[in-house]
Amino acid sequence: MAGAFAFAQSLPVAITFNGQPLEVGGARTLADALDASGFDPRPGDLVAVDGSVIEAGKGEPFHAAVNGQVTSDLTRTLANGDVVEMGDGSPTEEPSDIVEEAIPYTISSEGGGAIHLLEGQGADGLRQIKTGRISGIVAEATVREPQNVTRRNVSPDVGDEKVVALTFDDGPWHDTTVEVLDVLRDHGAKATFFTVGSRIEGEGIDLVKRAASEGHQICTHTYTHASGSGKGVNLGFMAPDEQTAEIEQGFAAIENAIGGEASHIIRTPGGNYGDEVMRAIGPKVSAEIGWDIDSQDWRRPGSAAIANQIKSAWPGAIILMHDGGGDRSQTVEALKDALPYLKEQGYRFVTIDELMSYPLA
Ligand SMILES: [Zn+2]
Structure with a gap:
């Protein structure tokens, strides 16, 4: 048996070394293959974290792969048919x-x-x-x-089409929302309601249901009007998770009322859509809607003043009004005056979704 072992040990193996056939005798290790090939790999350098050389030649001594598998073990025994690739060493980065x-x-x-x-x-x-x-x-x-x-702060390119978007914030609200819906119905006008989620219960559910069934767009204006911080109506005063809760609960309140998916178009309280608000709620929202014309109706300047603001509309304009948050009888009176006026000029009243179906630039 000892003789047979010695005989086997002395048999060379036939391998491929860097693409060339090579016979490897001796112990038939990678080191023997390197000797037999005559290839003299150049070691890489030891380099600093910025790539500068700390010590030449102290990096990886050589690069080797057997049958595609990288190895640094020169004592590895080779077998017939093995494919060996060897090259210079790479730089080695210091710890x-x-x-x-x-x-x-x-x-x-x-x-x-x-x-x-x-x-x-x-x-x-x-x-x-x-x-x-x-x-x-x-x-x-x-x-x-x-x-x-x-x-991107964009506007719809409506061309010559006389369309305007009436928007109402802070509802639903006892009496006013009904009166606004009645005026809109009387003039065939569609509008968008940015609702306060916490108000969509009891009568509020019925108001939102009616608005949706009459073709108006129901969006959220947050759940508590972002009043949770106590510092003012700005989502930015609230923690990020409180901000997302304001939006998600706002959506949920609408979905509970209309029995369908809520629009992810929103308006932030006070129009405050700063960096910290965008970071928190941006992923939940498809668009945040500001306004082109502020009717200033919340200040109750008299219905004629509010009506004049609405009448100043131009094609594609978004008009800010309120159906909640206090006595909005002036807003209702202003609509009764301004809507027939604008209709006579050839205007149509569309939802934000309809406005956003025009090219946006
Ligand atoms: Zn508001």
């Missing part, structure tokens, strides 16, 4: 201490229209800060770029 930090995504704003769309993923990037344990050098590298957001 380092690594700190990772987020690169916050940015939000930039474009345009001056009243329809606010967010484009982009809004995901933070990642930066790695390495301190070399040998060199002491500090190097920064971006592992992942942030995915920034663009807020």
Whole structure:
């Protein structure tokens, strides 16, 4: 048996080395293959975290792969048919201490229209800060770029079409919402209601149901009118999870009333749609709607003054009014005056969805 073993040991193996046939004798290891090939790999350098050379030739001594599998083991025994690739060593980076930090995504704003769309993923990037344990050098590298957001403030391009969007905030509201719905019905007008979710219960459910059944668009204006912070009506005063709850509960209140999916077009309380609000609620929202004409009806300047604001409309304009939040009888009177006036000029009253079906720029 000892003789047979010695005989087997002395048989060379036939392999492929860097694309060429090669016979490897001796112990038939990778080291033997390297000897037999005459190839003399050049070692890589030991480099600092910034890529500068700390010591030449102290990096990876060679690069090797057997049958496609990378190895650094020169004592590995080869078999007939093995395919060996060997090359120079790569640079080896010194050991380092690594700190990772987020690169916050940015939000930039474009345009001056009243329809606010967010484009982009809004995901933070990642930066790695390495301190070399040998060199002491500090190097920064971006592992992942942030995915920034663009807020596009657009308007509908309605051409010559005389369409305007009447919008009503802060309802549903006892008496006023019914009166507004009656005026709209009398003039064949469609409108958009930005509702306060906490008010959609009891009679509020019936009002929202009626508005939806008469073809009006029902959207949320948050659940509590963002009053939860106690600091003022601005979602930005609330924590991010409170902000998203305001929107989600607003949607849920509408869905409970109409028995269908709520529009994800919203209006923020006070029109406050700053960076911190966009970061929190942007992913929940398809568009945030401002206004072109502020009727100022909440100040109760008299119905004639409110009507004059509404009458100043132009094709594609979004008009801000209120059917809730206090006595809105002046708003109702103003509508009775302004709607027939605008109809005579050839205007139609459309929902925000209809307005957004025009090209937006
Ligand atoms: Zn409001």
